[in-house]
Structure formats: structure tokens, C-alpha cells
Amino acid sequence: MDSREPTYRDYAFWARQPLEDIARDCDVQAFRASGPGGQCVNTTDSAVRMTHVPSGMTATSRESRSQFRNRQLCLQKLREQFARKAVPPKVRRATKATRASKERRLAEKRHRSQTKAQRGRVDE
Numbered sequence: 001m002d003s004r005e006p007t008y009r010d011y012a013f014w015a016r017q018p019l020e021d022i023a024r025d026c027d028v029q030a031f032r033a034s035g036p037g038g039q040c041v042n043t044t045d046s047a048v049r050m051t052h053v054p055s056g057m058t059a060t061s062r063e064s065r066s067q068f069r070n071r072q073l074c075l076q077k078l079r080e081q082f083a084r085k086a087v088p089p090k091v092r093r094a095t096k097a098t099r100a101s102k103e104r105r106l107a108e109k110r111h112r113s114q115t116k117a118q119r120g121r122v123d124e
Helices: 007-015 019-024 039-043 067-084 097-118
Strands: 026-031 045-054 057-061
Touching: 007 026, 007 067, 019 026, 026 039, 026 057, 057 067
Parallel strands: none
Antiparallel strands: 026 045, 045 057
8 A cells, every 4th residue: 555544444345354365465474472371472482473564564463372373363353353443433523602601601701800900900
């Protein structure tokens, strides 16, 4: 894609794509996971980090001991992220302030003005 920021339509398109097509657009990194899991975690490169190049989104998975399973989980996480971002923005409608709110604002301004007017120096 070009250098513009993706829109919700782009995310909706990516969310509808099959996992294989999403995988084609991703950079995949395998690394050793840290944390619980015993000695197997320290010896195998089973954790996976996938970066979807067109959108710049990243997903990491280290739930499984299998690198293949972690790749599948990353793809599912990316698709879920796309689905969350695919929601169109709400349409904003202009509204008018009510008469009561205008009167309250003006009354507060008058009160503030009186308060500041009384802050002058006291003459003896």
C-alpha cells in the first residue's frame, strides 16, 4: 500500500480475507519465549511475532509449544484486530445549545465578572 493511514474500509477488507492471504502480507519472526513453560521454552524458537506490512499491526503468540500453532494463533489475532478497527465512525450531527444552557452560561459569566470586579484595591 501507499504511505497513507489505513481507513476502516481497509481493515474491513483485511478482516474478510482468508488467513492464507493475510499470512502472505506478513513478516514472521520466530523467537524463544520467556516465562513459564519449563525447559522446552528455553530451547526452542516456538514463539511467533507477525507484522502485517500494509497495516503495520503486530501480533505475538507464545501460547503453544508448536511454532505452527502459534503462527495460526497470530493470524487469528490479526484478523480480530482488523475486525475491531473495521467499525465505521459515527456520523456527527450538529446540535444547538438549549436556551436554558445559554442562560446558565451567561449568568455564570456575569457572576464571574462581578467576582473579578470586587478584587480591586481597597481605598482608605
